[in-house]
Amino acid sequence: MSETKQNALELSSEESSNMQSVVNEETATTETNNSTVDPHADREASKYDNPIPSREFIIEMLEKEQKPMRIKQIADSLEVDDEERFEALSRRLKAMVRDGQLLRNRRGAFGLIQKMDLIKGKVLGHPNGFGFVEPEDGGSDLFLSEKEMHKVFHGDIVIASVVGVDRKGRREGMIVEVVKHTNEKVLGRLHYEDGLAWVQPSNSKIAQDIFIPQDGLIDAAEGQIVMVEIIHQPTKRSSAIGKIIEVVGDYMAPGMEIDSAIYAHGIPNEWSPELLAELDDIPNEVTEAEIEGRKDLRSLPLVTIDGEDSKDFDDAVFAKRRKKGWRLVVAIADVSHYVKSGSVLDKEAFERGNSVYFPQKVIPMLPEKLSNEMCSLNPKVDRLCMVCDMSIDDEGKLERTQFYDAVMHSKARLTYNQVHDILTNDQSEHRDTFKDLVPNLVDLNDLYQILKTARESRGALEFDTVETRIVFDDARKIKEIVPVHRNDAHKLIEECMLMANVATARYLKWHKIPILYRVHEKPSEEKLNNLRTFLGDFGLFLEGGDDPSAEDFAAVAEKVQGKPYSHIVETVLLRSMNQAVYQPDNLGHFGLNYENYAHFTSPIRRYPDLLIHRAIRFAWQKKPVETYEYSEADMKTFGEHCSGTERRADEATRDAVTFLKCEFLSHRLGEEYDATISAATNFGLFVELDSLYVEGLVHITELGEDYFHYDQSRHCLKGERTGKVYRLGDRIRVQVAKVDLDERKVDLRFITSLTEGEDIDAAPEDQNDEEQPKKRKKKRYYRKKGGKKPAQS
Incomplete structure (x- = not known):
């Protein structure tokens, strides 16, 4: 690659990361919209012998024209008239399409993605096959069906369009174009069947198998962990194809779970x-x-x-x-x-x-x-x-x-x-x-x-x-x-x-x-509403209206200290929080209650x-x-x-630890344990086994002959006929039924409930009345037994 082309690639990456903020600067656009002078001309001239208009100026021009334009129209508008500069402009436009700043439509015209109601973002895969697009602009995620996810891998950068709303009220998307494939190599487990070979990725967020042709095989045995180089990325009509470049080791070899997590999540682990x-x-x-x-x-x-x-x-x-x-x-x-x-x-x-x-x-x-x-x-x-x-x-x-x-x-x-x-x-x-x-x-x-x-x-x-x-x-x-x-x-x-x-x-x-700054923003309105509904079942109220403070949350936690349900409430308070992030905008740290951190x-x-x-x-x-x-x-x-x-x-450490815990539990099939419900979902209950601190799933079909409905705000499943309620913190007894090491899943069989379920829609009694517990039937509540690790502050 020539030095000029290399500089162009480096520049395109730098410009791409800064593009949105530059375009939004009103003072800059006001001065340049009515002029053919590129405000970034000096920068371009310092990098190229025969400079062309900057990416910023091209975007400003397209915004002013308010329509997609062919390359000849763009060149005329920008006064690019000689052949060499025209070719350079063509390469720049293609690079802007590659970087997701522009899109070329079927008529060959270049247009602004935001004007076409398109969204650029990162694909986030789910083990069950569906996924999401995480928009670059910070908007809400776009749901991708399993069919759409067949075109891409987790981590790919795509441009997607909104095609509707799914049954859960989420925006549903369709992939218009893959801007960048980020998975050049994938770690996984090799399988053979009927003369065919494929690799099941170790990263659970990549749900598609990678097929290996005969000329892509090396001396590797069934079930071994291998590194695959992708030679054909997945598309709408075909699956990914790869070739094995390394046998990493045996599936159950000591330490392989860590090596797998390192490779699967792309964690750099070698020094140059x-x-x-x-x-x-x-x-x-x-x-x-x-x-x-x-x-x-x-x-x-x-x-x-x-x-x-x-x-x-x-x-x-x-x-x-x-x-x-x-x-x-x-x-x-x-x-x-x-x-x-x-x-x-x-x-x-x-x-x-x-x-x-x-x-x-x-x-x-x-x-x-x-x-x-x-x-x-x-x-x-x-x-x-x-x-x-x-x-x-x-x-x-x-x-x-x-x-x-x-x-x-x-x-x-x-x-x-x-x-x-x-x-x-x-x-x-x-x-x-x-x-x-x-x-x-x-x-x-x-x-x-x-x-x-x-x-x-x-x-x-x-x-x-x-x-x-x-x-x-x-x-x-x-x-x-x-x-x-x-x-x-x-x-x-x-x-x-x-x-x-x-x-x-x-x-x-x-x-x-x-x-x-280390920023921890306040909980969203939706999370606050769900939290207040949950707290209401315990006769608790979160002060602060639409803008509660950390003191208001701390006051709730203080009220339940010493109560048998304190851990339930603390866990839900914790789950209502946002994840702390690094950013230059100082929005304070909500959990620590600091203005500057x-x-x-x-x-x-x-x-x-x-x-x-x-x-x-x-x-x-x-x-x-x-x-x-x-x-x-x-x-x-x-x-x-x-x-x-x-x-x-x-994610990498969680994957490794989850595999280790699943392997640990695979030797305990049929054993029974007391457990605590750690999460409720629309398909069952996640519970943590006492003394083992290992989590597994009790599927909804295990709970009995009833129709159970999930209440998100109350973190529970409730039976339609019996009124039986299973909620966060309740105690049950379970049996280890199945352990799937590939999927890192533990299936548990429901034995019996150790907590008396109650109708959560009934009005809560006064939690502060010390005499009330003596007058009503005694309930067996969840006893404190660990919990989720809090988000890092």
């Missing part, structure tokens, strides 16, 4: 030779030249507090009581010192977006030399850090913040359990081991108690959910699944990190530098934090904001990408 060469230039220890100009904190008793299995230590903390208020020092690994903008390391970190944590395996965002060594705040060695030095008053309010570069020397690598034992047990052996640090830990705990009170006063949401940890045997099969309980040491560190993140967001907002504390494992560190370093230089290397548009692109890699990591 260029990156390793760049890594070799980084010294293996902190040098005197690097320390020069930094504040020396090596005498300060900073410590790290993490889990037993942690190897990358992002943060160290220190707190000290003052005459008035507190000093809190949060020292964060100075990743931006080693990972320079535009470097190979930087590009790879951006591509990965974040570290991915599987059971017993981590796919790091940065190579081990940085993540576990030079950037990790290991004990008893010098490390470079960026410090957030805060003054906090006795009410837990942040008063002042200072950021600076420093060198530190961690005094100890502590674990949450060690710190908790030190703070709660006067006879703890750890008090002797770390006796010099005990006073500092006591100060940290005293400050935590103040911050905890401030959090409660602020009305931030906090749900006591139970996470789980998989314990493996020597063959790397699940031995047991155990709950992991958060103690006050976890919460102590969390509050310190929250305070540093808030201080960072406030600091950079004041400097007006484009950054990524950004991620600063984990640059080893999160790319947005690394960007924040660069913004802080730029703020120190006191240069005009206009000279900052990143724009608002850049941050929008970064935010969308990093939010996507975060979801990708969640």
Whole structure:
């Protein structure tokens, strides 16, 4: 490929990401609509010897003409009159069609997609064969039938038209054009039958099989996991065809579930030779030249507090009581010192977006030399850090913040359990081991108690959910699944990190530098309506009208504390929330009840934090904001990408863990367990088995001879004839009936109900009347037994 063509491709990608925001700038369009002067002519001239009109100007011209135009008409309108420029314009128009900015109709005319009532977006597949288009403009998803999904794979970029509304009231779409096929390689399980071969993709969101012709086969056995290169993408009339390029391993081999998840979700997991060469230039220890100009904190008793299995230590903390208020020092690994903008390391970190944590395996965002060594705040060695030095008053309010570069020397690598034992047990052996640090830990705990009170006063949401940890045997099969309980040491560190993140967001907002905020928007109107209907069955009411605050949610959670149904209510409150995302628009963090919030504390494992560190370093230089290397548009692109890699990591780890749990349960067919309903759907109940923390499905046909109807707002199934109700949190007894490892599904047989179902339409009794439980028939409610992991804040 020539350098000119390569530059053109790079430019088209950059322009495409910024196109919509540019087109919407009224000041620009007002000046150019009445002129043949391209406002981006200088940019084009700097890149090409014989420049043509920019993509922005072409779109503006088509908007002004208000009709699709053939290439000759476009050329005349833009005054492109010589043959060479006409050919360049033709290539640009085709590239704009390729990138989904224009569409060429059957008459050969180019038109604006939004003017044709078309939607560009990403295909999201579903294991059951149907799918959705997630619009680029952020609108509601477009439903795709199984027939439409036959044309594409999950992740493809398409242009679709709205063809109607389905029976559920969703907009239904038809794929007009595939802009980009994103699956060049697919991992899956090989099958043979009657002389035919096909691969079943490991990614459950790709529901189509990939057929393998004889010349695409290599020496691979039935059932093995293989990597397939797609040589013919799926179309309306034909399925995908591929050739096997690698045998990854046997289906049930230890660790294969993680390898499958890595490949299936496209998680980068190899370092390029260029990156390793760049890594070799980084010294293996902190040098005197690097320390020069930094504040020396090596005498300060900073410590790290993490889990037993942690190897990358992002943060160290220190707190000290003052005459008035507190000093809190949060020292964060100075990743931006080693990972320079535009470097190979930087590009790879951006591509990965974040570290991915599987059971017993981590796919790091940065190579081990940085993540576990030079950037990790290991004990008893010098490390470079960026410090957030805060003054906090006795009410837990942040008063002042200072950021600076420093060198530190961690005094100890502590674990949450060690710190908790030190703070709660006067006879703890750890008090002797770390006796010099005990006073500092006591100060940290005293400050935590103040911050905890401030959090409660602020009305931030906090749900006591139970996470789980998989314990493996020597063959790397699940031995047991155990709950992991958060103690006050976890919460102590969390509050310190929250305070540093808030201080960072406030600091950079004041400097007006484009950054990524961690945004958690308020629940939608539909979710609020469903939540209020559900709460009404318990005699509860969510205050705040159409705009409830986090305090209003916290008030509901507080009312049910100690009640047998508290976990049911907390779970539904949690599910009504939106997912937190990264974006440059500061809309606040609803769950934490912060107006300003950004991620600063984990640059080893999160790319947005690394960007924040660069913004802080730029703020120190006191240069005009206009000279900052990143724009608002850049941050929008970064935010969308990093939010996507975060979801990708969640999906990959969930797939791996689900497979492990299914394999664990496949050896327990016929066994019976008490279980708790964790979700209700129109096709059955999802329940979590006691002590195993594994989820399975009780199909609706298992519930008895009745017509059961799903009530979405009340999270329940209700029998039409019997009035029997099964809802979130109810207790039932089930039997393991079937485990499908390929589909990662567990089918359960209903045995009996352990909770007395009630007519939920009946008026609720006064939940505050202490005498009422003695007068009415006693009910057996769900006892607290874990729950869903909350969305990351």
